[in-house]
Amino acid sequence: MTLTEQLLTVGIVAFATMLTRFLPFLLFPAKKPTPKPIRYLGQVLPPAVFGLLVIYCLKHVQLLTGTHGLPEAIAIAVVAFLHLWRKQMLLSIAGGTIVYMILVQLVFV
Helix, strand or coil: CCCCHHHHHHHHHCCCHHHHHHHHHCCCCCCCCCCCCHHHHHHHHHHCCCCCHHHHHHHCCCCCCCCCCCHHHHHHHHHHHHHHHHHCCHHHHHEEEEHHHHHHHHHHH
16 A cells, blocks of 8 residues: 555544544534433343344354363353353453453463
8 A cells, every 4th residue: 555545544433433433423412312222222232232242252152072072061150150140241241251351261271
C-alpha cells in the first residue's frame, strides 16, 4: 500500500470507530426516554451473548477422549460459584479463566 492508501485507511477506520461510539448518543439523547425495543434488547442480548460464548467455548470438547471435558466442567462450576457468590461478572470470568488455564497447563497435562 502506498502512503496515501495507508492514511486513507487509517482515516476511514478512525471515522467508523468514532461514528459507532457517538451515534447512540446522537440518536438517543439523555433527555428523551429510551425506546422500548432498545430497552428490550438491553435485557435479552447480554444473556444471549453469554450463552453463545459458552456454546462456542465447549464446541470442541470431546467427552470420550482426553480429559473428558473435566477441566471445562470444573471451570464452569467455578464461574457459576463465583457469580452466585459475588455477582460480579469480571470476577467470575477472570476466576474461571485462571482456574481453567491452571488446570490445562499444570494438572491435565
